[in-house]
Amino acid sequence: MTHFGIICPPFPGHLNPQAALGRELQKRGHRVTFLQIPDVELKVRSEGLNYWPIGQSLYRPGFLAETCEQLGKLSDMEALRYSLDFCRHITEIICEDAPGAIKAAGIEVLLVDQLEPAGETVAEFLGIPFICVSCAQAMHRRADVPPFFTPWSYHNTWWARLRNLAVYYMLDRSSQPILQALNHYRQAWKLPAYRNLYASAARLAHISQQPAAFDFPNTNLPAHFHYTGPFRNASPRSVSFPFERLTGQPLIYASLGSLQNTKHELFQMIAAACEGLDVQLVITHGGGMNAEAVQQLRGSPLVVEYAPQMEVLAKASLTITHGGLNTVLDSLSYGVPLVAIPITFEQPGTGARIRWTGTGEVIGLSSLSVPTLRSTIQRVLTEDSYLQNALRIKQAISQAGGVKRAADIVEQAVKVDRPALKQAALGTRG
Incomplete structure (x- = not known):
């Protein structure tokens, strides 16, 4: 059997699917x-x-919580810019400490999140196999695909390609602190310098927890790239939920994830928009609201700190989300349409895919108001096309294979030490 090491960002949206x-x-x-x-x-x-x-000598305990607290106060490009210093610091920690840790632990193969490219650099330096795993949107760095943090739809035209390339260039320029940290170690290790960020060099396999049906058109992808659908199985952690308090009305599930859950004004707008509708609103805030903030919510929402997301979504008619990919995929796994309010990071890009697939509606922060949100909720709840499109993606997810398919690909790639090719390319299953 193989000893796998996992390197990923230290945030729940990556830790949970990797786990x-x-x-x-x-x-x-x-x-x-x-x-x-x-x-x-x-x-x-x-x-x-x-x-x-890793990072025991370089990392200051509590820095992650401080970073998350500050990120919860920011939106749009401000949050992206603020996160650069933390990402650079984690990059240095991985490059400095991971090689020794991998050797000491006896790790043979790395599973590297695409958003933690330092992991690939360490694998190259040590000469051990690695597999790229995209827990957020898979980034292909193609001219026809909008960058992950933009709200643009897909257009395979000259002007769209030019626009996309210009923004990729701006991404690399703004990410120079991370690139410089990576290239410092790559130069010391006699590896070629990186010119771009998040352009995976994986050759054995690149696995995305999106289904292909929830992405823009991507023709001519490498044979070792795989859409498997979301990575989900039972966690040892249990979360209780007062299911007895559900009324039987159409259930609206609202979550702002683990980084944006301190935005009380958004929860207040969601509650106000649902007030008076024949629905039951369930809000999970992940510790982002205190008792006083909960009491200020209009209507009678059922508010919990945490919820067993999959079990609640199985009863839901609509999800209101910031556009975090995990919540979106969990919702679509049950055929639940969405209203997304993207805030920052990859959320605008996820919103663009919600629009592209017709599985819901997206409201930008600058356009958000209680009347707009209420009318959008009513439209998504009552127009059949959203539900039908969500059910179509549900079917695609059920056929993609999920975490079992992802593990099959990992085992295949490691067993034969060659690229794990698509089923069609191999002519076999697995």
Whole structure:
């Protein structure tokens, strides 16, 4: 059996799906170890995975919480710019500490999140196999595909290509602190310098937890690239929920994820927009609201700190979300249409895919108001096209294979030490 190491950003949106993939591999007899900063040790262990610390000499405990708190106050490009220093610091920690940790732990193969490119650099330096895993949107760095943080739809025209290339250039310019940190180590390790960020060099396999049906057209993708659908399985952590308080009315599930959940004004607008409608609003705030803020919400929403998301979505008629990919995919896994209010990071790009697939509506922060949100909720709840399109994506997700398919690809790539090709290319299953 193989000892896999996982390198990913220390945020729940990446830790949770990577943990599901890790548990699936463990169930098959493999060993799986997260290489992470000390702040997330308890989180990793609570998911049933092994933990190996990195950054003990460079990382200041509590920096992650401080960063998340500040990011919760910001939106749009401000949040992206603020996150650069944290990402650069994590890049330095991985490059400095991961090589020694990998050797000491006896890790043989790395599973590297696409948003943590330092992991690929370390694998190249050590000469060990690595597989790229996209827990957020898969980034292809193609001229015809809008950058992940833009709200643009897909247009395969000269002007759209030019616009996309210009913004990719701006991304690389603004990300110079991260690129410089990476290239400092790459030069020391006699590896060619990176010119672009998030352009994976994976050759064995690149796995995305999107289904192909929830992405823009991507022709001529490498044979080792795979859309598998979301990575989900039972976590050892249990979350209680007062299901007995559900009224039987159409259920609206509202979540702003783990980084934007302190935006009380958004929760207030959501509650106000649902007030008076024949629906039951369920809000999960992930610790972002105190009792006083909850009491200020209009109507009678059912408010909880955490919820068993999949179980609640199985009863939902609509999801209101900031556009985090995990919540969007969980909703579509149950055929639940969406109203998205993108805030920052990849959320505008996820919103663009909601529009592209017709699975919901998207409201920009600058256009958001209670009347606009209420009318949008009513439209998505009552017009059949949204539900039908969500059910179409549900079917695509059920056929994509999910975490079991992802683990099959990982095992195939490692077993034969060659690219795990698409089923059509191999002419076989698995």
